[in-house]
Amino acid sequence: xxxxxxxxxxxxxxxxxxxxxxxxxxxxxxxxxxxxxxxxxxxxxxxxxxxxxxxxxxxxxxxxxxxxxxxxxxxxxxxxxxxxxxxxxxxxxxxxxxxxxxxxxxxxxxxxxxxxxxxxxxxxxxxxxxxxxxxxxxxxxxxxxxxxxxxxxxxxxxxxxxxxxxxxxxxxxxxxxxxxxxxxxxxxxxxxxxxxxxxxxxxxxxxxxxxxxxxxxxxxxxxxxxxxxxxxxxxxxxxxxxxxxxxxxxxxxx
Numbered sequence: 001x002x003x004x005x006x007x008x009x010x011x012x013x014x015x016x017x018x019x020x021x022x023x024x025x026x027x028x029x030x031x032x033x034x035x036x037x038x039x040x041x042x043x044x045x046x047x048x049x050x051x052x053x054x055x056x057x058x059x060x061x062x063x064x065x066x067x068x069x070x071x072x073x074x075x076x077x078x079x080x081x082x083x084x085x086x087x088x089x090x091x092x093x094x095x096x097x098x099x100x101x102x103x104x105x106x107x108x109x110x111x112x113x114x115x116x117x118x119x120x121x122x123x124x125x126x127x128x129x130x131x132x133x134x135x136x137x138x139x140x141x142x143x144x145x146x147x148x149x150x151x152x153x154x155x156x157x158x159x160x161x162x163x164x165x166x167x168x169x170x171x172x173x174x175x176x177x178x179x180x181x182x183x184x185x186x187x188x189x190x191x192x193x194x195x196x197x198x199x200x201x202x203x204x205x206x207x208x209x210x211x212x213x214x215x216x217x218x219x220x221x222x223x224x225x226x227x228x229x230x231x232x233x234x235x236x237x238x239x240x241x242x243x244x245x246x247x248x249x250x251x252x253x254x
Contacts, residue, residue, distance in 0.1 A: 135194020
């Protein structure tokens with residue numbers, strides 16, 4: 001329970017900071033890149049390798065593929081929704097020529113806001129099985145410190161960027177923080193479930209959510225985290241990614 005609260009608290013902290021302060025783009029990019037590097041280690045050693053050892057290669061591959069497909073489909077639908085919202089805004093702006101200049105900024109914010117909801121979906125979709133995996137590790141007494149650190153350092157920038165995007169869309173501070181608090185509570189519950197009922201399940205049963213989490217995390221890295229980091233920070237984010245990977249690897253091997 002305590003580990004779940006620690007991991008999920010990063011979402012609430014990130015939402016509070018992102019909703020109130022304007023963070024430099026390069027700093028955001030660095031945090032997202034660092035989180036990406038940490039998650040690469042976590043999904044390899046704490047998720048996929050664990051799934052393979054518990055359920056075999058085919059179960060691990062199947063779970064990973066399903067997780068990646070589910071995340072990719074959901075992300076694509078959110079992107080289409082964002083494009084549709086952007087086009088509707090552009091159409092409404094053309095109806096009022098005098099207000100065109102003032103409406104341009106909200107239009108951009110709308111797309112940014114949908115990016116915030118996409119990040120929320122990413123955190124939830126890969127976070128639930130990821131936190132279940134954390135709970136399973138705790139229930140089995142295998143530690144899970146690497147996964148905890150990776151979850152925390154990835155949750156904070158994702159919530160920070162997501163909440164800032166929602167605020168740009170015009171959402172209230174209460175709505176933004178409340179949304180991320182609900183997400184944090186859901187992920188905390190996932191840790192409790194993993195440490196409780198699933199901890200006594202057969203290795204084959206546990207293997208599937210571990211692999212699903214690995215696939216969802218891998219897809220979110222390619223689809224959301226790394227592109228967002230590169231867009232905001234450019235090639236220098238490679239160093240932050242490497243730093244996140246090294247720290248997570250050291251924690252996994254010491």
